[in-house]
Amino acid sequence: MQTRLSALAALAAITVPVFPAQSHHSNSAYQVDEIITLTGTVMEWRWSNPHTWLILAVEDENGNEREWAVEGRAPGILGRAGWHPTILQPGETVTVHASPSKDGSAVGIISRVTKADGVILGNRPDFFGAE
Structure with missing residues:
Protein backbone atom coordinates (compact mmCIF):
# COMPACT_ATOMS: atom_id res chain seq x y z
CA MET A 1 0.00 0.00 0.00
CA GLN A 2 2.80 2.41 0.93
CA THR A 3 4.56 1.69 -2.38
CA ARG A 4 1.36 2.35 -4.33
CA LEU A 5 0.86 5.74 -2.55
CA SER A 6 4.48 6.70 -3.19
CA ALA A 7 4.10 5.83 -6.86
CA LEU A 8 0.90 7.88 -7.13
CA ALA A 9 2.54 10.84 -5.41
CA ALA A 10 5.50 10.65 -7.78
CA LEU A 11 3.20 10.44 -10.80
CA ALA A 12 1.17 13.41 -9.59
CA ALA A 13 4.34 15.45 -9.12
CA ILE A 14 5.35 14.72 -12.71
CA THR A 15 1.97 15.30 -14.33
CA VAL A 16 0.70 18.31 -12.38
CA PRO A 17 1.44 21.42 -14.42
CA VAL A 18 3.41 24.17 -12.76
CA PHE A 19 1.97 27.67 -12.95
CA PRO A 20 3.58 30.90 -11.79
CA ALA A 21 2.26 32.09 -8.46
CA GLN A 22 -0.36 34.77 -8.72
CA SER A 23 -0.57 37.27 -5.91
CA HIS A 24 -3.40 39.55 -4.96
CA HIS A 25 -2.56 43.15 -4.22
CA SER A 26 -4.89 44.83 -1.76
CA ASN A 27 -5.34 48.40 -0.62
CA SER A 28 -4.74 47.46 3.01
CA ALA A 29 -1.67 49.72 3.29
CA TYR A 30 -3.78 52.80 2.55
CA GLN A 31 -6.38 54.82 4.46
CA VAL A 32 -9.04 54.32 1.79
CA ASP A 33 -11.64 56.24 3.78
CA GLU A 34 -9.51 59.41 3.46
CA ILE A 35 -8.57 61.43 0.38
CA ILE A 36 -5.73 63.95 0.33
CA THR A 37 -4.90 66.41 -2.43
CA LEU A 38 -1.35 66.69 -3.74
CA THR A 39 -0.35 69.29 -6.31
CA GLY A 40 3.10 68.81 -7.72
CA THR A 41 5.40 68.27 -10.64
CA VAL A 42 5.57 64.91 -12.37
CA MET A 43 9.03 63.43 -11.93
CA GLU A 44 8.24 60.01 -13.38
CA TRP A 45 5.24 58.07 -14.74
CA ARG A 46 5.70 54.28 -14.67
CA TRP A 47 3.29 52.36 -16.91
CA SER A 48 3.99 48.86 -15.65
CA ASN A 49 2.29 45.79 -14.22
CA PRO A 50 0.95 44.98 -11.77
CA HIS A 51 0.44 48.67 -10.87
CA THR A 52 1.33 52.02 -12.38
CA TRP A 53 3.27 54.56 -10.32
CA LEU A 54 3.34 58.36 -10.42
CA ILE A 55 6.31 60.02 -8.74
CA LEU A 56 5.72 63.66 -7.84
CA ALA A 57 7.70 66.52 -6.36
CA LEU A 78 -6.34 52.54 -16.77
CA GLY A 79 -6.11 52.01 -20.53
CA ARG A 80 -9.85 51.35 -20.63
CA ALA A 81 -10.33 54.56 -18.62
CA GLY A 82 -8.47 56.62 -21.24
CA TRP A 83 -4.96 56.63 -19.79
CA HIS A 84 -1.89 55.65 -21.82
CA PRO A 85 1.87 55.30 -21.28
CA THR A 86 2.64 58.92 -22.19
CA ILE A 87 -0.41 60.68 -20.70
CA LEU A 88 1.73 62.15 -17.90
CA GLN A 89 5.04 63.78 -18.73
CA PRO A 90 7.93 64.77 -16.48
CA GLY A 91 7.79 68.47 -15.71
CA GLU A 92 4.02 68.90 -15.98
CA THR A 93 1.98 70.03 -12.98
CA VAL A 94 -0.85 67.79 -11.81
CA THR A 95 -3.23 67.57 -8.88
CA VAL A 96 -3.62 64.10 -7.44
CA HIS A 97 -6.46 63.00 -5.18
CA ALA A 98 -5.22 59.95 -3.31
CA SER A 99 -5.65 57.86 -0.20
CA PRO A 100 -2.52 58.19 1.96
CA SER A 101 -0.53 55.33 3.41
CA LYS A 102 -1.40 54.23 6.93
CA ASP A 103 2.21 54.56 8.06
CA GLY A 104 2.44 58.28 7.27
CA SER A 105 5.05 57.91 4.55
CA ALA A 106 4.85 59.92 1.33
CA VAL A 107 2.99 57.15 -0.48
CA GLY A 108 -0.61 56.90 -1.59
CA ILE A 109 -3.03 55.25 -3.98
CA ILE A 110 -4.58 57.32 -6.77
CA SER A 111 -8.26 58.17 -6.77
CA ARG A 112 -7.95 60.57 -9.72
CA VAL A 113 -5.50 62.95 -11.37
CA THR A 114 -6.33 66.38 -12.75
CA LYS A 115 -3.98 67.73 -15.39
CA ALA A 116 -3.15 71.45 -15.69
CA ASP A 117 -5.47 71.73 -18.73
CA GLY A 118 -8.41 70.50 -16.62
CA VAL A 119 -8.54 66.94 -17.97
CA ILE A 120 -9.54 64.55 -15.19
CA LEU A 121 -8.07 61.05 -15.29
CA GLY A 122 -10.22 58.65 -13.29
CA ASN A 123 -9.89 54.99 -12.46
CA ARG A 124 -12.98 53.64 -14.24
CA PRO A 125 -14.05 53.94 -17.87
CA ASP A 126 -17.37 55.55 -16.89
CA PHE A 127 -15.55 58.12 -14.76
CA PHE A 128 -13.11 59.40 -17.40
CA GLY A 129 -13.70 63.07 -18.07
CA ALA A 130 -16.35 63.44 -15.37
CA GLU A 131 -16.10 66.02 -12.64
Missing part, protein backbone atom coordinates in the same frame (compact mmCIF):
# COMPACT_ATOMS: atom_id res chain seq x y z
CA VAL A 58 5.29 68.24 -3.95
CA GLU A 59 5.99 71.38 -1.96
CA ASP A 60 4.94 70.94 1.67
CA GLU A 61 3.49 73.59 3.98
CA ASN A 62 7.02 74.69 4.96
CA GLY A 63 8.13 75.23 1.38
CA ASN A 64 10.24 72.08 1.30
CA GLU A 65 10.03 69.74 -1.68
CA ARG A 66 8.96 66.21 -0.84
CA GLU A 67 8.87 63.26 -3.21
CA TRP A 68 5.59 61.36 -3.27
CA ALA A 69 4.99 57.96 -4.87
CA VAL A 70 1.34 57.33 -5.69
CA GLU A 71 0.21 53.94 -6.89
CA GLY A 72 -2.25 53.63 -9.74
CA ARG A 73 -4.33 50.78 -11.03
CA ALA A 74 -3.03 48.26 -13.55
CA PRO A 75 -2.30 49.52 -17.09
CA GLY A 76 -5.12 47.40 -18.55
CA ILE A 77 -7.70 49.03 -16.30
Whole structure:
Protein backbone atom coordinates (compact mmCIF):
# COMPACT_ATOMS: atom_id res chain seq x y z
CA MET A 1 0.00 0.00 0.00
CA GLN A 2 2.80 2.41 0.93
CA THR A 3 4.56 1.69 -2.38
CA ARG A 4 1.36 2.35 -4.33
CA LEU A 5 0.86 5.74 -2.55
CA SER A 6 4.48 6.70 -3.19
CA ALA A 7 4.10 5.83 -6.86
CA LEU A 8 0.90 7.88 -7.13
CA ALA A 9 2.54 10.84 -5.41
CA ALA A 10 5.50 10.65 -7.78
CA LEU A 11 3.20 10.44 -10.80
CA ALA A 12 1.17 13.41 -9.59
CA ALA A 13 4.34 15.45 -9.12
CA ILE A 14 5.35 14.72 -12.71
CA THR A 15 1.97 15.30 -14.33
CA VAL A 16 0.70 18.31 -12.38
CA PRO A 17 1.44 21.42 -14.42
CA VAL A 18 3.41 24.17 -12.76
CA PHE A 19 1.97 27.67 -12.95
CA PRO A 20 3.58 30.90 -11.79
CA ALA A 21 2.26 32.09 -8.46
CA GLN A 22 -0.36 34.77 -8.72
CA SER A 23 -0.57 37.27 -5.91
CA HIS A 24 -3.40 39.55 -4.96
CA HIS A 25 -2.56 43.15 -4.22
CA SER A 26 -4.89 44.83 -1.76
CA ASN A 27 -5.34 48.40 -0.62
CA SER A 28 -4.74 47.46 3.01
CA ALA A 29 -1.67 49.72 3.29
CA TYR A 30 -3.78 52.80 2.55
CA GLN A 31 -6.38 54.82 4.46
CA VAL A 32 -9.04 54.32 1.79
CA ASP A 33 -11.64 56.24 3.78
CA GLU A 34 -9.51 59.41 3.46
CA ILE A 35 -8.57 61.43 0.38
CA ILE A 36 -5.73 63.95 0.33
CA THR A 37 -4.90 66.41 -2.43
CA LEU A 38 -1.35 66.69 -3.74
CA THR A 39 -0.35 69.29 -6.31
CA GLY A 40 3.10 68.81 -7.72
CA THR A 41 5.40 68.27 -10.64
CA VAL A 42 5.57 64.91 -12.37
CA MET A 43 9.03 63.43 -11.93
CA GLU A 44 8.24 60.01 -13.38
CA TRP A 45 5.24 58.07 -14.74
CA ARG A 46 5.70 54.28 -14.67
CA TRP A 47 3.29 52.36 -16.91
CA SER A 48 3.99 48.86 -15.65
CA ASN A 49 2.29 45.79 -14.22
CA PRO A 50 0.95 44.98 -11.77
CA HIS A 51 0.44 48.67 -10.87
CA THR A 52 1.33 52.02 -12.38
CA TRP A 53 3.27 54.56 -10.32
CA LEU A 54 3.34 58.36 -10.42
CA ILE A 55 6.31 60.02 -8.74
CA LEU A 56 5.72 63.66 -7.84
CA ALA A 57 7.70 66.52 -6.36
CA VAL A 58 5.29 68.24 -3.95
CA GLU A 59 5.99 71.38 -1.96
CA ASP A 60 4.94 70.94 1.67
CA GLU A 61 3.49 73.59 3.98
CA ASN A 62 7.02 74.69 4.96
CA GLY A 63 8.13 75.23 1.38
CA ASN A 64 10.24 72.08 1.30
CA GLU A 65 10.03 69.74 -1.68
CA ARG A 66 8.96 66.21 -0.84
CA GLU A 67 8.87 63.26 -3.21
CA TRP A 68 5.59 61.36 -3.27
CA ALA A 69 4.99 57.96 -4.87
CA VAL A 70 1.34 57.33 -5.69
CA GLU A 71 0.21 53.94 -6.89
CA GLY A 72 -2.25 53.63 -9.74
CA ARG A 73 -4.33 50.78 -11.03
CA ALA A 74 -3.03 48.26 -13.55
CA PRO A 75 -2.30 49.52 -17.09
CA GLY A 76 -5.12 47.40 -18.55
CA ILE A 77 -7.70 49.03 -16.30
CA LEU A 78 -6.34 52.54 -16.77
CA GLY A 79 -6.11 52.01 -20.53
CA ARG A 80 -9.85 51.35 -20.63
CA ALA A 81 -10.33 54.56 -18.62
CA GLY A 82 -8.47 56.62 -21.24
CA TRP A 83 -4.96 56.63 -19.79
CA HIS A 84 -1.89 55.65 -21.82
CA PRO A 85 1.87 55.30 -21.28
CA THR A 86 2.64 58.92 -22.19
CA ILE A 87 -0.41 60.68 -20.70
CA LEU A 88 1.73 62.15 -17.90
CA GLN A 89 5.04 63.78 -18.73
CA PRO A 90 7.93 64.77 -16.48
CA GLY A 91 7.79 68.47 -15.71
CA GLU A 92 4.02 68.90 -15.98
CA THR A 93 1.98 70.03 -12.98
CA VAL A 94 -0.85 67.79 -11.81
CA THR A 95 -3.23 67.57 -8.88
CA VAL A 96 -3.62 64.10 -7.44
CA HIS A 97 -6.46 63.00 -5.18
CA ALA A 98 -5.22 59.95 -3.31
CA SER A 99 -5.65 57.86 -0.20
CA PRO A 100 -2.52 58.19 1.96
CA SER A 101 -0.53 55.33 3.41
CA LYS A 102 -1.40 54.23 6.93
CA ASP A 103 2.21 54.56 8.06
CA GLY A 104 2.44 58.28 7.27
CA SER A 105 5.05 57.91 4.55
CA ALA A 106 4.85 59.92 1.33
CA VAL A 107 2.99 57.15 -0.48
CA GLY A 108 -0.61 56.90 -1.59
CA ILE A 109 -3.03 55.25 -3.98
CA ILE A 110 -4.58 57.32 -6.77
CA SER A 111 -8.26 58.17 -6.77
CA ARG A 112 -7.95 60.57 -9.72
CA VAL A 113 -5.50 62.95 -11.37
CA THR A 114 -6.33 66.38 -12.75
CA LYS A 115 -3.98 67.73 -15.39
CA ALA A 116 -3.15 71.45 -15.69
CA ASP A 117 -5.47 71.73 -18.73
CA GLY A 118 -8.41 70.50 -16.62
CA VAL A 119 -8.54 66.94 -17.97
CA ILE A 120 -9.54 64.55 -15.19
CA LEU A 121 -8.07 61.05 -15.29
CA GLY A 122 -10.22 58.65 -13.29
CA ASN A 123 -9.89 54.99 -12.46
CA ARG A 124 -12.98 53.64 -14.24
CA PRO A 125 -14.05 53.94 -17.87
CA ASP A 126 -17.37 55.55 -16.89
CA PHE A 127 -15.55 58.12 -14.76
CA PHE A 128 -13.11 59.40 -17.40
CA GLY A 129 -13.70 63.07 -18.07
CA ALA A 130 -16.35 63.44 -15.37
CA GLU A 131 -16.10 66.02 -12.64
